[in-house]
Amino acid sequence: MSVLAVFCALLVVLPLILVFFYLLKMGFSSLNLNFFTKVPTAAGENGGGMANAIVGTLELMGLALIMGVPLGLLGGIFLSEHGSERTNGWIRFGADVLNGVPSIVWGMACYTLVVVPMGGYSAFAGGLALSFIMVPLVLRTTEEVLVLVPHAYREAGLALGIPHWKITVNIVLRTAFKGIVTGVLLGLGRVAGETAPILFTALGSTSWNHSLKEPIAALPIQIYYYAISPFEDQNRQAWAGALVLIVIVFLLSTSVRMISNRRKRA
């Protein structure tokens, strides 16, 4: 029986090893200077790159950060510092349910709310769809971290006569800062790889993006289009793009681990 359990563990780890192996094998050879500096060429021509997609992913992550984190942060503060137990329980439950909604639904909602009134696909719509994913995530992680701040800190502030909101902002938030940053980075890591929400909001593009109202390219969506394309050069670029994407995602999760380890040691 123990052998079975070991076997299960091995089978679980196997796909990760295989994915890494193939990403490196198929993608590494296509990573060249062209890839990082050029935009996609016409279909069938060789020698394009994904520069606009890489920049676009970073831009969309920034948009999701600006639009999603403040709401999630403030909501998490409410859950941990104010409110009654019953309403908080419902809000927490609602956030957990929203976390489980398929991300394509956020894309559909943003399409109706932003793309149709605006008359076109835009980076703003893509960032908004991604921020819908970030808000419940950041809300829950912020609340979990704030609850861990010892009560004595708040009571010390009260004893000094500091207004309650100043206690929350200057003492509690500052103490929990690393945990909040961890939660935000986890959310960003998830958002960086999301394709479905930006399929019909930001649309992807083959040129540089110049304003929030234009469509924007992003790594996940470019990988998707290139993977299902019949041209072999584009398929190879899809692997290279996937390698870059997974490096970004893993950089984010390693920095999460580094931050939380530093916290434990201190």
Place this chain on the structure above:
Amino acid sequence: MITASNPSLPATAADLPEPKRWGDRLFKTITFLSAAMVGVGFLLVAYVLIQGAWPAIKLYGWSFLSNTHWNPVTDNYGALPFIVGTLVTSLIALLIAVPLSVGTAIFLTDLAPLWMRQPLTSVIEMLAAVPSVIWGLWGLFVLMPWLHDVPYTWLNKHFSFIPLFAGPIEGSGACILTAGIIVAIMILPIVTSVSREILRSVPDLQREAAYGLGATRWEVTRIAVLSYARRGLMGAAVLGLGRALGETMAVTMVVGNSPKIHASLLQPGWTLASVIANQFGEASGEIQRSVLYEIGLVLVGVTILVNIGALILIKSIETPGSRRT
């Protein structure tokens, strides 16, 4: 709560008197509105989906859920192929992933040497961080060809008398079974980590009692741990199901995109989420778009119900103070 030393002092933040300063009240209002955004967001999505789906709901009524046609030319649409496709791929994913995940969770909590536990947990978390489109890419170019060449042709040659494995198989290997396997890989991390938490929360006393009665290692795990944790493990499986229902990109790339119901697992199909991904951007005409909204509504409704069930099951087993290191 009243403390023994001074009954009039508040003991928790909840006992504090209502804020009288405007700064406090403003802050409380702002944070409350932000938290309420969760409810607002949910209502907004529901409203948008229902409004978009309304033309289709008016046109087809309940027969939409049992119709099997998909004809943009005659505007004859039905969602049954996608419902069946979603259910079958999720079922396959659960059948593969839940035993593997529970086995791995047992390994992590009981059998693995202590030095191995944290690295293995990190590896499984890394599995969760891989984006869906990369699983789709790998599935499309690596897994699918191998599945087609080795297991599928063998199954089709020797077992095609069983309807599950019958039928001409696609040359690419794109079929319901491939989608099920990919989704299984994607839900492994979440089911494993939740199962691990559940198994960790089983009190030590249960295991010690079983050992005291002379049970072998496997009997301890089976009798003391697994039966105690059964409801929580079911919750982990249902959580995995919720995740499996919504998987879009990886499924789109390997499921074969065919709006027909086949009895065979080796034939292509479609799921609720992947048909939206494929068709929403290019939907011709108001009815087709409205139909896709209705499919989205069905998807969201089913996913939310499944997730609520999972949360209830999981929370019913975690009692405070029962965690094991």
